[in-house]
Amino acid sequence: MRAIDDGSADATAGRVERRRQGTPRLSLVPAGPLPPGWRGKVHALAVGAEGVASPWLLLTDADTRHHPELLSRAAAAAAGHRLDAVSLAGDQEASGLAETLLVPAIFALLDTLLGSWEEAAGGGAPVANGQYILVRREALARSGGFAGLADVPLDDVALAARLRASGHRTGFFRAPGLLSVRMYRGWTEVTRGWRRNLGGLLGSRPSTVAAILALLALPALALAFALVTGRFVAAALLWAGGAAASTVLRRGGGPPAAAGLLYPLDALLLAWVLARGMADWRRGELASWKGRPMKV
Numbered sequence: 335m336r337a338i339d340d341g342s343a344d345a346t347a348g349r350v351e352r353r354r355q356g357t358p359r360l361s362l363v364p365a366g367p368l369p370p371g372w373r374g375k376v377h378a379l380a381v382g383a384e385g386v387a388s389p390w391l392l393l394t395d396a397d398t399r400h401h402p403e404l405l406s407r408a409a410a411a412a413a414g415h416r417l418d419a420v421s422l423a424g425d426q427e428a429s430g431l432a433e434t435l436l437v438p439a440i441f442a443l444l445d446t447l448l449g450s451w452e453e454a455a456g457g458g459a460p461v462a463n464g465q466y467i468l469v470r471r472e473a474l475a476r477s478g479g480f481a482g483l484a485d486v487p488l489d490d491v492a493l494a495a496r497l498r499a500s501g502h503r504t505g506f507f508r509a510p511g512l513l514s515v516r517m518y519r520g521w522t523e524v525t526r527g528w529r530r531n532l533g534g535l536l537g538s539r540p541s542t543v544a545a546i547l548a549l550l551a552l553p554a555l556a557l558a559f560a561l562v563t564g565r566f567v568a569a570a571l572l573w574a575g576g577a578a579a580s581t582v583l584r585r586g587g588g589p590p591a592a593a594g595l596l597y598p599l600d601a602l603l604l605a606w607v608l609a610r611g612m613a614d615w616r617r618g619e620l621a622s623w624k625g626r627p628m629k630v
Contacts, residue, residue: 336386337396340365340378346396372484373628375464380480383471391474393467398424401512408468411507418473418502419494421462424513432521434593435600436607440528442583443546443604460498461506464490465515473502487534487620487630525603529611530621530628536608537615537630543608550605554598573597 337350339362350362365378372380383391390412392405404422412420428437467490474480477493477500486492494504518524536543553576560569580601581594593600614620620628 335360336363336382337361338363338365338378338382340368340374373486373489376480376483376486376489383474383480386471389471391469391471393464393469395465395515397517398465398513398515404466404509404512405468407509407512408466411505412468412470415505416503417505419462419467419469419497419504421468421490421494421504421506422466422509422513423463423506424466424509424515425511427514427516429516430520432603433516433518433524434590435596435603436524436528437517438584438593439580439600439604440532447542460491460494460504462490462494462504463506465517466509466513467493469493469497470502473497473500476500477502485629487628488531491535525607526621529607529614531611532608533611533614533620534628534630537612537620540612543612547605547609550601550608554602557598576601 335357337346337360339347339350341364347362347364350360354360354362363382365374365381368374368377379393390409392408394400408420408422411417426437426441428434474493474497477496482496483489483492494506497504518527536546553572557569557572557576560566560572576597577594579594580597581591584591584594611620615630618630620630622628
């Protein structure tokens with residue numbers, strides 16, 4: 335098991351060194367300087383994969399938590415569906431107001447865009463989650479390896495697309511209770527991180543973004559107009575409908591369902607983040623991450 339340190343300033347190296355004392359199979363590999371034309375994470379993955387003889391590679395983030403049976407179940411899914419890569423989506427943790435408002439709304443949006451993730455097994459849209467990808471090493475090499483992903487904004491989705499284009503089969507499944515992650519911490523991280531992700535995912539689809547923004551903003555604007563003009567019954571009905579929808583999408587773990595009562599703050603925050611991500615895409619540079627520029 336290799337932990338790759340690509341120069342992060344969050345004490346990753348020290349934590350891995352302490353964990354190594356009780357885990358002899360764990361090693362810390364410094365990624366070294368970032369070569370021109372490479373993004374940090376993809377370069378770290380390339381360094382970590384060097385010299386690995388295993389027929390499968392598990393690509394996962396340091397902030398994920400895995401159930402002991404997760405790897406065996408992912409391998410079983412690959413074998414059962416005859417897949418060359420399996421990617422999983424787990425439970426998304428959130429803490430604090432910004433994360434609680436934004437994270438469930440984001441994943442409700444992704445669910446709507448992706449449809450039934452399970453049907454993506456071997457067909458459908460090429461989808462992947464960089465937090466967990468189990469990929470056959472030979473298939474990765476035949477699809478161009480990490481070098482082919484060096485400068486793409488969304489390397490996980492690009493990996494799935496390249497695998498499909500080279501004739502390989504990929505699958506994307508939910509893993510509730512088996513995989514969990516808190517992607518971003520606090521207002522700055524969660525808004526900047528999702529601004530970057532949504533800009534990379536939807537920036538090339540302006541009509542889709544316009545429709546989403548209208549669905550998010552128009553009910554909230556109607557609610558505000560009803561309040562300003564004294565139509566309190568209409569305002570109450572608009573708020574109740576939005577709060578009910580927000581509460582439902584929060585069921586099943588993660589942020590408390592009662593946070594749906596804060597509607598329309600969640601819808602407006604998502605609209606703002608999405609609009610900023612779209613603007614970033616149009617100017618050719620996504621929101622920087624950990625001080626690194628993200629060119630489109």
